[in-house]
Amino acid sequence: MRSDPTYQRTRIAPTPSGYLHAGNVLSFVLTAGLARTFGSSILLRIDDLDIGRVRQAYVVDIFDTLSFLGIPWDEGPVDADDLRRQWSQRQRVDEYAEMLRTLQERGCVFACDCTRSRLSGGDFCACAGRSLDMMEPGHTWRLLTNTHNRIDHLDLYRGPVASDFPSSVQQAVVRKRDGDPAYHVASLSDDLQFGVDLIVRGVDLFDSTLLQCRMAEWMSADAFSRVTFFHHPLLSDPSGRKLSKSAGDGSVSDLRKNGASRRDIFQGIAATLGVKESPDHWKDLFDIVSETMGITRDA
Ligand SMILES: [Zn+2]
Numbered sequence: 001m002r003s004d005p006t007y008q009r010t011r012i013a014p015t016p017s018g019y020l021h022a023g024n025v026l027s028f029v030l031t032a033g034l035a036r037t038f039g040s041s042i043l044l045r046i047d048d049l050d051i052g053r054v055r056q057a058y059v060v061d062i063f064d065t066l067s068f069l070g071i072p073w074d075e076g077p078v079d080a081d082d083l084r085r086q087w088s089q090r091q092r093v094d095e096y097a098e099m100l101r102t103l104q105e106r107g108c109v110f111a112c113d114c115t116r117s118r119l120s121g122g123d124f125c126a127c128a129g130r131s132l133d134m135m136e137p138g139h140t141w142r143l144l145t146n147t148h149n150r151i152d153h154l155d156l157y158r159g160p161v162a163s164d165f166p167s168s169v170q171q172a173v174v175r176k177r178d179g180d181p182a183y184h185v186a187s188l189s190d191d192l193q194f195g196v197d198l199i200v201r202g203v204d205l206f207d208s209t210l211l212q213c214r215m216a217e218w219m220s221a222d223a224f225s226r227v228t229f230f231h232h233p234l235l236s237d238p239s240g241r242k243l244s245k246s247a248g249d250g251s252v253s254d255l256r257k258n259g260a261s262r263r264d265i266f267q268g269i270a271a272t273l274g275v276k277e278s279p280d281h282w283k284d285l286f287d288i289v290s291e292t293m294g295i296t297r298d299a
Contacts (some may be wrong), residue, residue, distance in 0.1 A: 005039030007198035007228065011191070012066075012073055015047040016058035018140045019251035022269050023202070023204035023235040028071050028291065029269075030232050031200040033286030034156070034295075040198050044076030049096075049186045051088040059083060065252045069262055071282050095189050099219065100141065100174060104134060108218045109174060111139040124171050141175035143215070151210040156198070156230040157295070169211040188212045192221055203231040233293060235272050 001210040009250055012028050014020065035042045046052045046062060059080045066073065077083035089096075103109045109130035114125040125142070132139055149165040173182050181189075187208075191199065201209070209229055216224030266279045273292045289295070 005041075007035075007038045007040040009043055009075075009194065010035045010040045010200060011043040011045045011076075011194070011196050011226050012071075013045045013187070013201075014062050015050075015053070016025065016055065016062060017050070017053040017060060019061050021251050022265070022272065024152050025065070025071075025252060025265065026235055026269055027119075027200065027202060027232065028066065028069075029282045029286050030230070030289060030295075032073075032282060032289065034200055034230060036283075038198065042073045042208040043194055043196065044073040045194070046083055046087070047089060047183070047186065047191055048083070049093075049180065049183075051090070057082065061251075061253055068252070068256065069265065069282060086180065089186055089190070092186070092190065092193070093181070096185050096194060099185050102140070102219055103143070103215070106218055108144055108215075109134075109141045109142055109198060110141050111136065113139050113292055126172075137179075138177055140173050140177050142171040142173055143211075145170045145172070145211075145214070149214065151213050152225070153213050154207060154226070154228045156164075156228050163210055165214065166207040166210055168207045168273045172211055175217075184208060184212055184215065188196055188215055188219075188221075188224065191227065192216075192223055195223075197223075197226060198228050198230075200230045200232065202227065202234050204234060206231050211275050225243060235269065 010031055012031050014024060014028075032042060034040070044062075046059065048059065063077075063079050074203075077087040100109075110128045110130075111134045112125050112127040112134060112228060113136075114127060119125055127142070128144060134141065145165060150162045151165055152160055152162050155161045170263070172184060174185050176182055190196075191212075199209070213224065216222075246276050253266060255268075260268075263278055263280045266282070266285045267277070269285060270277050273289065275288050275292060277284075277288055279288060
């Protein structure tokens with residue numbers, strides 16, 4: 001008989017703003033491997049809220065790449081058409097608006113009319129004290145953050161961790177100039193709505209985690225304080241630069257067009273980690289990555 005899962009649900013959450021690359025594959029493999037280790041269901045959540053950046057070809061690429069690599073998911077859309085019909089984030093905008101309303105009612109946000117160029121020097125804006133009209137078209141909403149906060153979160157292997165609130169997400173935008181909710185709102189709302197309790201993401205999103213934990217506190221969304229996080233190292237090119245979709249780094253689809261097999265792609269990721277093995281299955285790559293990154297499977 002199967003024992004109770006340690007975590008109920010995790011998610012694979014790609015943004016269809018470019019073709020997937022090896023760094024995305026590593027994140028998916030870690031998510032799938034940890035889900036199978038801890039008995040969690042895997043939700044495929046495609047972050048398609050920002051329609052200005054989403055392209056249908058990128059959406060299709062997500063399904064093609066996961067299928068080609070044999071990486072499983074248990075819940076969520078089965079294809080691009082199913083995403084459009086019943087899983088798109090555009091269908092959850094009412095929930096996101098509700099979260100923004102709550103943040104506003106609790107006095108956690110302020111309106112801002114700063115242009116991008118005015119803030120280009122890295123300064124914080126001074127709109128918090130101006131009492132600008134929240135509903136004025138073209139105004140963004142920013143969080144009224146406090147640098148002196150300590151933020152707690154649960155780390156998969158280290159347990160409870162308290163961190164300083166990071167400057168990179170001070171006064172983060174939660175409602176964009178066009179009125180759409182920002183990533184942090186959609187991501188937090190979805191994780192709460194779907195009952196996600198294990199989040200695997202790159203270490204580049206560590207500051208976002210702390211911000212979302214802070215937002216959840218404001219919202220009295222206690223369930224989020226029980227979410228456990230694993231922030232994995234990122235793959236980088238030989239010069240140490242992080243791989244990214246926007247930089248056009250070798251996409252899986254390009255590799256496939258050049259004849260790469262699943263084994264070739266997994267082997268490339270293993271080689272980036274300094275391992276000379278040729279895994280043919282994502283589970284074998286997970287074992288290699290776990291060992292290389294010091295992830296203990298029975299933790
Ligand atoms: Zn401002």
